Amino acid sequence: MKLIIQIPCYNEAGTLAIALGELPREVQGFDTVEWLIIDDGSVDETVEVAKANGVDHIVRHTRNRGLAYAFMTGIDACLQLGADVIVNTDADNQYSAACIPALTAPVVLGSADMAIGARPIREIEHFSPVKKVLQRLGSWVVRITSRTDVADAPSGFRAFSSMAARRFVLFNSYTYTLETIIQAGRYNLSIVSVPVEVNGDLRPSRLVKSIPSYINRSILTIIRIFVIYRPARFFGTIAAFFLGIAFLIGLRFLYYFVTGDGDGHVQSLILAGALLVIGFVTILVSFLADVVAANRRLLEDIRFSQKSHILRADVTKIEARDLKGAQGPRASARHRVAGPLENEGGTL
Numbered sequence: 001m002k003l004i005i006q007i008p009c010y011n012e013a014g015t016l017a018i019a020l021g022e023l024p025r026e027v028q029g030f031d032t033v034e035w036l037i038i039d040d041g042s043v044d045e046t047v048e049v050a051k052a053n054g055v056d057h058i059v060r061h062t063r064n065r066g067l068a069y070a071f072m073t074g075i076d077a078c079l080q081l082g083a084d085v086i087v088n089t090d091a092d093n094q095y096s097a098a099c100i101p102a103l104t105a106p107v108v109l110g111s112a113d114m115a116i117g118a119r120p121i122r123e124i125e126h127f128s129p130v131k132k133v134l135q136r137l138g139s140w141v142v143r144i145t146s147r148t149d150v151a152d153a154p155s156g157f158r159a160f161s162s163m164a165a166r167r168f169v170l171f172n173s174y175t176y177t178l179e180t181i182i183q184a185g186r187y188n189l190s191i192v193s194v195p196v197e198v199n200g201d202l203r204p205s206r207l208v209k210s211i212p213s214y215i216n217r218s219i220l221t222i223i224r225i226f227v228i229y230r231p232a233r234f235f236g237t238i239a240a241f242f243l244g245i246a247f248l249i250g251l252r253f254l255y256y257f258v259t260g261d262g263d264g265h266v267q268s269l270i271l272a273g274a275l276l277v278i279g280f281v282t283i284l285v286s287f288l289a290d291v292v293a294a295n296r297r298l299l300e301d302i303r304f305s306q307k308s309h310i311l312r313a314d315v316t317k318i319e320a321r322d323l324k325g326a327q328g329p330r331a332s333a334r335h336r337v338a339g340p341l342e343n344e345g346g347t348l
Contacts, residue, residue: 001029001030001031001032001084001085001108002030002031002032002033002034002081002082002083002084002085003027003030003032003033003034003083003084003085003086003087003104004033004034004035004036004057004078004081004083004085004086004087005023005033005034005035005036005086005087005088005089005100006035006036006037006038006074006075006077006078006086006087006088006089007019007020007035007036007037007038007074007088007089007090007091008038008040008067008070008071008074008088008090008091009037009038009039009040009042009046009050009070009091010039010040010041010042010046010064010067010070011042011043011044011046012042012044012046012049012091012092013042013044013045013046013048013049014044015091015092015093016037016046016049016050016053016091017049017052017053018093019089019090019091019092019093019097020035020049020050020053020054020055021053022093022096022097022098023035023089023097023100024097024100024101027100027101027104028101028105028108029104029105029108029109030084030085030104030108034056034057034081034083035054035055035056035057036055036056036057036058036059036074036077036078036081037050037055037057037058037059038059038060038061038070038071038073038074038077039058039059039060039061040061040064040065040066040067040069040070041060041061041062041063041064041065047060057077057081059073059074059077061073067175067176068170068175068176068179069170071088071170071176072168072170072176074086074088075165075168078162078165079162079165079166083162083165084161084162085104085107085108085159085160085161085162086159086160086162086165087100087103087104087157087158087159088156088157088158088159089156089157090156090157093199094157094198094199094201095117095119095155095156095157095196095197095198095199096196096197096198096199098197099117099157099194099196099197100159102194102196103115103117103157103158103159103194103196104159106159106192106194107159107160107161111190111192112190112191112192113160113161113163113164113184113189113190113191114158114159114160114161114164114180114181114184114189114190114191114192115158115159115160115191115192115193115194116150116151116152116153116155116157116158116181116191116192116193116194117152117155117157117158117193117194117195117196118151118152118155118193118194118195118196119152119155119157119196119198120195120197120198135152135154137222138153138154138178138221138222139151139152139153139154141153141178141222141225141226142178142181142182142225147185148181148184148185148191149191149193150181150191150193151193152193153177153178153181154175154177154178155177155196156176156177157196160184164184164189167183167184167187167189168180168183169183171224171228175221178221178222178225179225182225182229186229186297227289228293229293231286231289231290231292231293232286232287232289232290232293234286234289235282235283235285235286235289236283236286238282239279239280239282239283239286240279241279242275242276242278242279242282243275243276243279243280245275246271246272246273246275246276246279247272249268249271249272249275250268250269250272252265252268253265253266253268253269253272256268
């Protein structure tokens with residue numbers, strides 16, 4: 001069993017050494033534990049720090065692509081390197097690495113496909129009240145949309161099996177945390193929450209540049225999640241709203257018409273008619289969006305099958321190359337990612 005711990009990085013030279021210093025090299029249930037860094041176009045000495053601290057694999061983006069893209073680059077690299085279980089954590093040492101054995105245990109035992117670290121949100125002092133509310137709101141939205149019971153959906157500290165990792169297809173470029181849970185729920189993957197500890201704040205959050213910006217992005221992310229993964233419910237709710245208003249306005253006009261005062265309320269009849277048209281058009285949009293969602297799911301299934309076949313072939317090639325290496329598997333794998341990821345800007 002191989003565990004790969006991946007860390008997306010963007011200008012993390014100041015904190016990366018601290019985070020790496022806490023990572024384990026041995027975890028119960030695994031024969032091999034390796035570290036992988038995704039350098040998302042850093043312009044500082046992030047890569048040099050990673051090398052100096054014994055990182056096994058480094059994947060580099062030639063420019064900054066964003067957290068979600070870096071996360072998926074790491075997932076593809078870990079799968080290509082033959083990881084049985086993948087742990088994702090942050091470069092700012094927010095999450096306690098001592099919790100990794102507890103986080104991976106459900107996946108190793110086969111009782112879960114994904115384990116998500118549940119932080120003690122109420123007790124984290126450097127989280128503002130607004131951020132705590134949005135964290136709980138995001139978790140609630142994910143629970144409703146994915147039909148799962150996740151305590152801390154925005155947590156980036158998580159472990160997942162290689163099978164679950166192959167299912168991920170991200171549409172949101174801002175963050176991966178909510179969308180991956182929803183996709184896991186749609187494919188009936190088992191998800192558990194594992195209580196974890198957090199460390200002190202080493203730097204301001206990169207995702208929360210300001211509270212208004214965080215609120216706007218969070219709201220847009222939540223709306224987009226509903227549009228992509230629950231289109232019938234999303235547009236159906238909008239249609240029901242317009243049709244309901246049209247019905248009430250129509251009743252109002254009917255009342256005045258019956259009482260003999262209908263001539264003075266023709267505007268209500270016109271407005272009710274316009275709202276009825278909008279409502280029916282929105283219903284048609286919901287049907288079309290639902291069909292598109294069904295087609296997208298079929299494409300995701302095809303992608304999953306093709307990716308599984310390609311990754312099996314790539315892992316076989318890597319294992320054969322390592323067996324030929326004179327320095328052994330770990331030395332030959334260090335700072336290398338094979339296959340198409342080399343086109344992303346080279347490997348070290």
